[in-house]
Amino acid sequence: MRWTGTREAPAGGPVAASPPRAPVPAVEATVAALVALGASGEVRELPADLCGPAEVAAHLGVAPAALARTTVLTTRDGRRLMVVSSRVHRLFPPALAAVLSEPELTLDDDVDVLHRTGAVLGSASPVGLAEPMPTFVDVALALHPVVWVPAGHPHALFRTRYDELLRLTGGHPVEIG
Template identity: 45%
Template sequence: MTPPARTPGAEVARLLAEAGVRGEVRELPDSARTAAAAAAQLGVPVGAIANSLVFDVDGSPLLVLTSGAHRVDQPAVARLLGVPRVERATPDFVREHTGQAVGGVSPIGHPEPIGTLVDVELARFDTVWAAAGHPHTVFPTSYDELIRLTDGTPAEVGTAQQGALP
């Protein structure tokens, strides 16, 4: 069931339906601005949460979908891209390039396509949960589906966070 047009996640729900995705947008009672908060509300391992992190690469956006159990290794991502550095984007930069607020950035639904790296660690999980354009909305998907939806590139983008559940 697609949420009504004015509810959080409605645009992402529409795009998912158009792409043939069977998982539905789910509105959470509390904010899921962090992977730990999303995992707790969904009752899943933090590693099954796909964090959508936007980076600034010389003024261009880069979306990194990383496992909630990982921290993005920015120098490693820069080497992978062959650039001097990647910097965490400001909230204004994120909103400008995604149309969404930090803490709710969806892998899809941006004004223009954004180059995307997808953490290979997410392949460990049958179901991966991603933000649906608002801090209170998520949708279930899979690693392969994330790659298809975003035209993303599988990559080793991070290192395990100390204390994070697998």
């Protein structure tokens, strides 16, 4: 499994290889973790011109609800945790805190997420992290036979199934919305 840098050609033509790219450490860590964990999916580069979840979902042939996003939160006592949720669910930290029996959760900002995961906000992979953190996975993703999860770059996602995502992350199912 590699982040191949291939893109679909217009009008369903043959797949064309992109020019060689500089390695993206967070994506490379994701690929390595997926291989080590025996994942069945692939990491795919998305065309840079796709705008918004609806276009990304159409490109991948899935419903927008099958696209995941990752969020890093901090507990009152300073512990970090990651939530993998469907892109159609808004994450409301006070409600999630109640579900997780935490007194308080706050969203990490761009700098904290980059420092902890090597990726910018919203594109952090839940696997291959230098500092593993407890992970909670939205049960709404279980409704889809295939889910696409951030892979460490705004234009990289990996394909998996809900049950496999729980296994890969050591995640706990949680109802988000």
